[in-house]
Amino acid sequence: MPSSIYANEFDICVSISDLVSWVEDEHTPNTDLAAALSLAGIDLDLAKLYDCYIEGTPIGTGDVHVYSSELNKSLLVMDLYRGLTDQLDLVSASLRLDTDLVESLLPRLRRFFDAADCQVLFRQSNHSQQLRSLLDQSRYPSPVDESGYRQHLIFQF
Template sequence: MSDKTIYAKEFAICVSMSDLVTWEGDQTSPSVYLQAVFSTLEISVNILELHELYFAHLYSGYGDVHVYHARNNGGSIFAIDLYRELTDQLDLTGLFLRIESPKFDQALAHLRSFYDSARCQVAFEQAGYSKRLRETLDESRYPRLVEEEHAFIQQHFTHR
């Protein structure tokens, strides 16, 4: 019998876009917990830029997928789906993460703290294989028609 443990290193999280930032007066800053995840995994993500992109359109029915790869830390990946459903009133966004790092436990603790501090907690899925993560990363699916009535064509952007 083997003592090998299979770690669940893939995550699909759904929170409100407003949970990615903290407001002090009229100034925003990235969530300290989410920023700690990115620092731990050496993934360069500008949360404030993503927040601005999400709210750049006055109406729902817009938003692309952005994928960020770790610089020097194995195969860790962060992806975010900025698409706003036409009927979404909570500004929900999908965050997807694969943690391939010796600092897995540290990154997981920060990720869990981020979700636990979110005001709008919809889903926190941790798995050995996340179908939602894999679909989000699959560049062959893009550009893709998201809303037929609205005819929005979602794009996929990779950041290294």
């Protein structure tokens, strides 16, 4: 009997501003995304990532960051390149969830995306080509045609 194939990989593209929620002049991590990442065992401060992107990543630069779980097989890969003409500050994320977590985390990921102001992509599959491409260490440093920037793969621990 064939084993089950789990659609436990996700590609998501939204604006960096969708990763946080604003109350007056203060921003906090988006609750649904922060909860999903926390339950997956991925330690990432979304508000700090937002600040680093907005204040510390010049246009025409930005690297690919990998965040992995120490608890299970989950991992998150974020492409933080800032395009020269991108006025929406789009970021791409590829996420692999431990198969035991998909059922419980999918509603949170959907709520996060459905509430995003800039909904570009939400794809769930059992094999994300984007995820594999971003994780392919042989392609780094990867030149970005429009700016000449050489993008690096950075593992966050």
